[in-house]
Amino acid sequence: MRNYHTWLLDLDDTLQVGMFSWAAIHIFPEIIQQVGAKPERATFEAAYARAQEIYKGGGDNDAVGDAFFQILGWPAALTTTVLKRFASEYQPALFDDTVSFLNWISARGDRLYLTTNNKWAHQVCQSLGIMHYFSDIVTPVDNSMKGKPAPDMWNHLKAQAGLKDDSDVVLVGNELTTDGIFAENCGLDCIIVDRFERFAEMPDHCFRVTSLADITAQVDQP
Numbered sequence: 001m002r003n004y005h006t007w008l009l010d011l012d013d014t015l016q017v018g019m020f021s022w023a024a025i026h027i028f029p030e031i032i033q034q035v036g037a038k039p040e041r042a043t044f045e046a047a048y049a050r051a052q053e054i055y056k057g058g059g060d061n062d063a064v065g066d067a068f069f070q071i072l073g074w075p076a077a078l079t080t081t082v083l084k085r086f087a088s089e090y091q092p093a094l095f096d097d098t099v100s101f102l103n104w105i106s107a108r109g110d111r112l113y114l115t116t117n118n119k120w121a122h123q124v125c126q127s128l129g130i131m132h133y134f135s136d137i138v139t140p141v142d143n144s145m146k147g148k149p150a151p152d153m154w155n156h157l158k159a160q161a162g163l164k165d166d167s168d169v170v171l172v173g174n175e176l177t178t179d180g181i182f183a184e185n186c187g188l189d190c191i192i193v194d195r196f197e198r199f200a201e202m203p204d205h206c207f208r209v210t211s212l213a214d215i216t217a218q219v220d221q222p
Helices: 019-026 028-035 041-056 061-072 078-089 098-108 121-128 152-161 176-186 212-218
Strands: 006-009 111-115 136-138 169-173 189-193 206-209
Touching: 019 028, 019 078, 041 061, 041 176, 061 078, 098 111, 098 212, 111 152, 121 136, 136 152, 152 176, 169 176, 176 189, 176 206, 189 212, 206 212
Parallel strands: 006 111, 006 169, 111 136, 169 189, 189 206
Antiparallel strands: none
């Protein structure tokens, strides 16, 4: 892995436990035990991609959940149960390796930016105590930009922070259809944090790890 010195980080399911990660940790194992079989990786990815497509198209949580469960062959009635549990039990939290990863980047003197489609990112980072790590937090609501995978946030950083198109910059995210394509559209390398081993293959510009700790262990030292 190259020795990068400018880091563009995603937020949900990369640094903080988002809805998908929370469900993967607390809900999916119970459902798999109930139905008696773990879905194939390709089937799971198809279900997730369809759910993302419905969500981006303005579908509500029920429609997203119904499509996801239908493709997996899980009982549709579980959608309501999962959403109720999420509403009552979910609390924003960082992954166990997030703070050590942010401290590692800071200690190197590298530049660190948050590029996320979460319009509440400023509030989330404030509540989680990680605001001070970032030189800038960029979301689609800033200057009416388009979210990932459109390259608007990268163009904003080039204009405002003087970043350049070179191999010193890397994007760290968790999702190929947003983070991976965003990096490709920007001409950047991409590290995908595949915590739940969802992806069988990676495009050429993406490097797969299973935790943020893997990055600190594998990146070339100065």
